[in-house]
Amino acid sequence: MTDLQLKKSLLSCPGDTIQEHIDAIGMSQAELAERLGRSVPKLNELIKGKAPITKDTAIKLEYVLGVPASFWLNLERQYQDELLEIEQMEELEQCQEWVSAFPLPAMKKLGIIPNTRDKTELAGSLLKYFRVASPVQWSDIYVGSSLAFKIELRHTAEPQAISVWLRLGELQAENIKVATFDKKALRNQLETFKEIAYNHSEDWLEQLQTVCASCGVALVYTPCIAKAPIYGATRWIKNNSIPLLQITDRQKDYNAFWFTFFHELAHILYHGKKEIFIEGIDSITPDKEKEDEADAFASRMLLSEKERNELFQYPDYDIELVLHLSKKFKKHPGIIVAQLQREGFVEYKDFKMNRLKVKVAFNEEVIQH
Known part of the structure; x- marks a missing residue:
């Protein structure tokens, strides 16, 4: 028996308790209806759980059955909570096929979702992770045409894995305090970025992140996720007020890291706020002119x-x-x-x-x- 089946089997509406009380004192439903000032059909709806116990009904039950009104109201509240939980579980059970398409082992390893095989629990975690009400909304945002996400992943082989990686970057950015974006200040830090790359101090990642934040750029380091072949991505978040520069460790190489960093930096310096740039996915058609411009910038930053x-x-x-x-x-x-x-x-x-x-x-x- 599943958890859902068990909860359904144990579910008891307040009407069951009302019936137990009148059975104990030898009162029929018809008599109770008369004493409450209700019709028999209306009382029957209450007994079967089809109608809730209101404050007025609870007070009348106290007078007739001698059980405090607070008891009946608490019983109704508990029943509604249990009913809501069952309805949520039923909805989440419908998400099992959707859940299976995501890179669950990688997400568990990164602590994104709980380490469980319960698909209903995983479904709830995924919906909260993406801030969507159902798989339909996830599809609308990441696969269809959306105001929340400007690139459609419908033509990619693994939109689920890619959406996980991109969403993780947004969550990482929430932990970074950044100044108001200042393009001039960012340009003035180009030599600082080169120095960080040359010196390669033990805390070079933190140094780079701090300098970027001082210019208003949220720089995040997102571990590579299987089936999401991304080198880096750039997009503007928080109503286009903060540029998010997200880098993966796909190639595990220092040169590749810095080329990607400067490439994505070029998109921030030279290209529009309403565009999203994702490097490494061939099925997402890039703007060749802008990509070439970013490549040339990155090459110059690495070596003149x-x-x-x-x-x-x-x-x-x-x-x-x-x-x-x-x-x-x-x-x-x-x-x-x-x-x-x-x-x-x-x-x-x-x-x-x-x-x-x-x-x-x-x-x-x-x-x-």
């Missing part, structure tokens, strides 16, 4: 044209040269190695060079920061 020309002029590369150029350019050696590998100057399997690279991986702890 002059630095690239110098970097790629050598006939051979070793660790000593990379460290020399790193110090000269003030660019992290891991970024230089990654750039050399991209251009084919260094093999991806070069063990010694790869030791200069930095792994970037988020876990459930970053959700709280």
